[in-house]
Amino acid sequence: MKLSKDKKILIAGLGLMGGSYAEALTACGFEVGAVARRQETIDYALKQGIIKHGTSVIDPEYIGQFDIVIFAMYPHAFVEWIENNQQYIKSGAVISDVTGVKCSIIYKIQAMLRPDLEYIGAHPMAGRECSGVENARMEIFKGANYIVTPTDRNTPEAIELCKDLGRVMGFRMIAELTPEKHDEMIGFLSQLAHCIAVSLMVCKDSHHLVDYTGDSFRDLTRIAKINDEMWSELFLLNRDVLVEQMDLFSEKFALMRDSIANGDRETIRQMMRLSTERRKYFDVKQEDDES
Amino acid sequence: MKLSKDKKILIAGLGLMGGSYAEALTACGFEVGAVARRQETIDYALKQGIIKHGTSVIDPEYIGQFDIVIFAMYPHAFVEWIENNQQYIKSGAVISDVTGVKCSIIYKIQAMLRPDLEYIGAHPMAGRECSGVENARMEIFKGANYIVTPTDRNTPEAIELCKDLGRVMGFRMIAELTPEKHDEMIGFLSQLAHCIAVSLMVCKDSHHLVDYTGDSFRDLTRIAKINDEMWSELFLLNRDVLVEQMDLFSEKFALMRDSIANGDRETIRQMMRLSTERRKYFDVKQEDDES
Numbered sequence: 001m002k003l004s005k006d007k008k009i010l011i012a013g014l015g016l017m018g019g020s021y022a023e024a025l026t027a028c029g030f031e032v033g034a035v036a037r038r039q040e041t042i043d044y045a046l047k048q049g050i051i052k053h054g055t056s057v058i059d060p061e062y063i064g065q066f067d068i069v070i071f072a073m074y075p076h077a078f079v080e081w082i083e084n085n086q087q088y089i090k091s092g093a094v095i096s097d098v099t100g101v102k103c104s105i106i107y108k109i110q111a112m113l114r115p116d117l118e119y120i121g122a123h124p125m126a127g128r129e130c131s132g133v134e135n136a137r138m139e140i141f142k143g144a145n146y147i148v149t150p151t152d153r154n155t156p157e158a159i160e161l162c163k164d165l166g167r168v169m170g171f172r173m174i175a176e177l178t179p180e181k182h183d184e185m186i187g188f189l190s191q192l193a194h195c196i197a198v199s200l201m202v203c204k205d206s207h208h209l210v211d212y213t214g215d216s217f218r219d220l221t222r223i224a225k226i227n228d229e230m231w232s233e234l235f236l237l238n239r240d241v242l243v244e245q246m247d248l249f250s251e252k253f254a255l256m257r258d259s260i261a262n263g264d265r266e267t268i269r270q271m272m273r274l275s276t277e278r279r280k281y282f283d284v285k286q287e288d289d290e291s
Numbered sequence: 292m293k294l295s296k297d298k299k300i301l302i303a304g305l306g307l308m309g310g311s312y313a314e315a316l317t318a319c320g321f322e323v324g325a326v327a328r329r330q331e332t333i334d335y336a337l338k339q340g341i342i343k344h345g346t347s348v349i350d351p352e353y354i355g356q357f358d359i360v361i362f363a364m365y366p367h368a369f370v371e372w373i374e375n376n377q378q379y380i381k382s383g384a385v386i387s388d389v390t391g392v393k394c395s396i397i398y399k400i401q402a403m404l405r406p407d408l409e410y411i412g413a414h415p416m417a418g419r420e421c422s423g424v425e426n427a428r429m430e431i432f433k434g435a436n437y438i439v440t441p442t443d444r445n446t447p448e449a450i451e452l453c454k455d456l457g458r459v460m461g462f463r464m465i466a467e468l469t470p471e472k473h474d475e476m477i478g479f480l481s482q483l484a485h486c487i488a489v490s491l492m493v494c495k496d497s498h499h500l501v502d503y504t505g506d507s508f509r510d511l512t513r514i515a516k517i518n519d520e521m522w523s524e525l526f527l528l529n530r531d532v533l534v535e536q537m538d539l540f541s542e543k544f545a546l547m548r549d550s551i552a553n554g555d556r557e558t559i560r561q562m563m564r565l566s567t568e569r570r571k572y573f574d575v576k577q578e579d580d581e582s
Contacts, residue, residue, distance in 0.1 A: 147503070185503050188500065196491065198547065198563055199543040199547050199562070200540055201565075202565045203544075206480070210573055212416070212476050216481055217480045217481070217484050219510045220488070223510070224570040228563035228564050228567070232559040232560045233556075236551065239551055246544070248495055250541070252490040253490040257537045260527065272519035275515040276517055278493065279492055279513075282504060283516075
């Protein structure tokens with residue numbers, strides 16, 4: 001299947017991400033429908049013009065009309081939905097998703113999916129510090145990365161279709177990673193960073209220090225405002241990989257701590273020189289992006 | 292002594308911070324002189340018009356003309372300078388500094404200082420990710436905090452004079468803390484944050500991940516580019532307090548790690564809810580400041 005304007009797209013789950021997908025794909029000229037848990041969500045999206053139609057009930061006939069189905073719900077809800085309702089999906093349809101972890105979802109879904117359907121995983125690395133369809137905005141994709149995570153069960157056509165979805169929605173970079181590489185990357189760059197921010201924010205009541213707070217503490221804790229329901233689920237779905245990244249960090253943090261306690265200045269300076277050297281690559285990249 | 296335009300001010304050490312002080316105080320109409328290690332530094336500052344005169348040699352007569360002397364050099368160099376040259380300072384002069392840690396410096400200096408001189412500690416919480424007089428800019432003080440750290444050896448007049456210096460240079464907030472409270476605050480808000488950033492940056496070669504890096508990792512590692520000579524000295528001068536802050540963080544980080552490893556979702560969520568709650572205060576404050 002190729003991505004063309006005659007393909008009907010169903011967004012299953014209409015929160016911040018599902019709503020933003022709906023807005024972007026409708027803006028591209030696709031016929032976009034939606035299923036959501038609450039009718040108010042559907043009503044809101046219809047009023048905003050980001051979907052053409054939608055329903056809050058499981059309607060086999062409605063579901064059966066779509067060529068592409070994109071799941072934008074909590075991971076466990078995605079798995080349950082497939083278990084309960086996959087029989088209604090049109091034969092030959094391509095399924096994708098927005099789930100932030102891949103291994104623990106992809107292999108489970110692919111193992112139980114009907115043979116005449118194809119599921120290709122994707123992770124749009126975009127978001128906002130809020131949730132709900134009312135906060136959906138397709139602008140969040142501008143400048144963001146879109147990662148497709150194929151397995152050996154995927155066809156080149158579905159991989160290309162999935163990448164095309166990312167392209168038409170306006171992502172900055174479309175990349176391909178194995179589910180394993182994806183989860184390691186996200187465990188290190190995103191989940192570990194969130195674990196650090198949360199731990200820093202809770203380790204001391206710092207309310208009385210607000211007046212003295214400069215940029216460094218604010219930078220490190222910006223992501224400490226976090227949706228606990230979603231993120232705890234994602235952490236646990238990537239448990240082994242995340243714990244591995246946390247242990248890598250703890251080892252170096254303990255080395256820094258002991259070097260300070262023992263007055264081992266040379267080790268402290270070596271770590272600082274290495275961190276300075278490595279951080280430069282991230283600046284260069286950012287400057288490239290901005291130019 | 293009151294701060295008035297007839298007071299002559301000497302900046303001892305003319306790097307990023309000393310140069311920015313010189314620029315700000317010259318712009319206020321003070322007669323500002325400087326001592327620096329290298330004559331090129333003095334020549335540059337004269338050419339830029341941020342000092343009226345200066346020297347790279349120890350000249351008793353030159354030093355003896357100033358009413359206020361502000362030290363903006365490495366902490367150990369500040370202590371050495373006082374040991375070797377305090378006899379040249381004018382009787383009745385007030386001495387201040389810009390050192391980022393206080394207890395380990397203040398009590399040492401005050402204990403050895405001539406009885407006819409008064410040293411009042413200050414910490415301008417401003418800076419740039421670069422160094423040297425060429426990068427000095429008085430604009431770095433705008434919106435920044437200026438902390439005065441008196442002890443029971445200080446007079447109300449010198450404390451007020453020191454605060455006035457911060458006011459005329461354009462700092463956003465002038466605050467007063469004991470050296471002990473200052474060091475705990477800076478150990479938690481700034482030094483701990485830098486230890487975390489450096490440890491995160493060195494714990495894994497993340498060069499190949501640059502393309503996937505979103506804001507969270509960049510935010511957490513922005514301060515991982517660090518002047519290793521200066522910061523290792525400051526860490527070690529605040530050793531006990533900093534190690535205490537690091538242990539507070541490690542304890543919570545270990546709790547997060549074990550909760551993830553054990554699938555204890557409720558503990559993870561509790562930590563996230565607390566961090567979300569606490570982080571809000573820092574947003575509110577920032578919004579207040581911006582309005």
